Amino acid sequence: MAAPIIKSKQAQKEVNGIPTEVVCTEFSNYIFVVLTQYGKIGTLISVTPDSRSNDISTPSFSTKVLLGKDEPMTHVCAKNLGMFVSQEAGSRPVLLGLALKDSSIDAVKQIKEIIKSCQIW
Amino acid sequence: MAAPIIKSKQAQKEVNGIPTEVVCTEFSNYIFVVLTQYGKIGTLISVTPDSRSNDISTPSFSTKVLLGKDEPMTHVCAKNLGMFVSQEAGSRPVLLGLALKDSSIDAVKQIKEIIKSCQIW
Numbered sequence: 001m002a003a004p005i006i007k008s009k010q011a012q013k014e015v016n017g018i019p020t021e022v023v024c025t026e027f028s029n030y031i032f033v034v035l036t037q038y039g040k041i042g043t044l045i046s047v048t049p050d051s052r053s054n055d056i057s058t059p060s061f062s063t064k065v066l067l068g069k070d071e072p073m074t075h076v077c078a079k080n081l082g083m084f085v086s087q088e089a090g091s092r093p094v095l096l097g098l099a100l101k102d103s104s105i106d107a108v109k110q111i112k113e114i115i116k117s118c119q120i121w
Numbered sequence: 122m123a124a125p126i127i128k129s130k131q132a133q134k135e136v137n138g139i140p141t142e143v144v145c146t147e148f149s150n151y152i153f154v155v156l157t158q159y160g161k162i163g164t165l166i167s168v169t170p171d172s173r174s175n176d177i178s179t180p181s182f183s184t185k186v187l188l189g190k191d192e193p194m195t196h197v198c199a200k201n202l203g204m205f206v207s208q209e210a211g212s213r214p215v216l217l218g219l220a221l222k223d224s225s226i227d228a229v230k231q232i233k234e235i236i237k238s239c240q241i242w
Contacts, residue, residue: 005160006142008129021127025144027218028160039126039149041216044165046188066187067167067216095162095188097148 034097042099043068047082155218163220164189168203
């Protein structure tokens with residue numbers, strides 16, 4: 001059996017006292033990232049860089065809720081985290097599973113550090 | 122660091138000469154299964170048991186394409202594979218990523234065997 005083509009990495013850490021799990025899986029067309037404090041896959045959001053923004057300035061991203069509650073805050077949080085992953089991964093689209101109890105700025109900052117430790121791209 | 126709550130298993134095998142990857146991840150509310158012969162996450166489909174079918178007879182399942190092409194064959198294939206996973210996993214909803222070159226009856230049968238080897242539930 002050959003080495004798996006699909007790379008996956010997982011980490012668990014406390015964020016402000018809440019056990020937080022991060023699962024990153026790299027597919028050829030998407031980076032799949034689950035950030036969960038409930039064990040659930042949570043709200044599933046696609047975060048894709050807009051193709052029209054070809055200039056070197058900050059790229060724009062589109063967010064779309066595929067599964068779960070479609071709330072404004074979900075888009076804000078998904079755009080922030082998805083952009084972070086996408087920019088680290090060469091502007092690839094990101095599929096994000098979000099199930100956070102605490103999505104404060106401070107928590108998101110710590111979660112980004114966990115994502116960094118799960119870097120597979 | 123505690124043991125990860127989220128269990129994941131992965132396998133790679135040739136199905137009729139085509140390298141096939143299976144990734145199974147268990148979340149509390151969904152079993153996430155990717156079946157790919159392209160390395161892509163592919164079409165994303167939710168396969169959920171219908172709550173109204175409470176009798177002991179064959180349960181019915183609903184399929185919904187969340188990402189990718191919504192084609193009749195996708196629903197047929199997703200229902201077949203999703204039901205297989207769900208029934209093995211105590212009627213839990215399944216989130217399925219499908220990127221198959223060969224979705225013949227014979228290929229699907231072999232893919233089910235790979236899924237069995239990735240059983241995490």
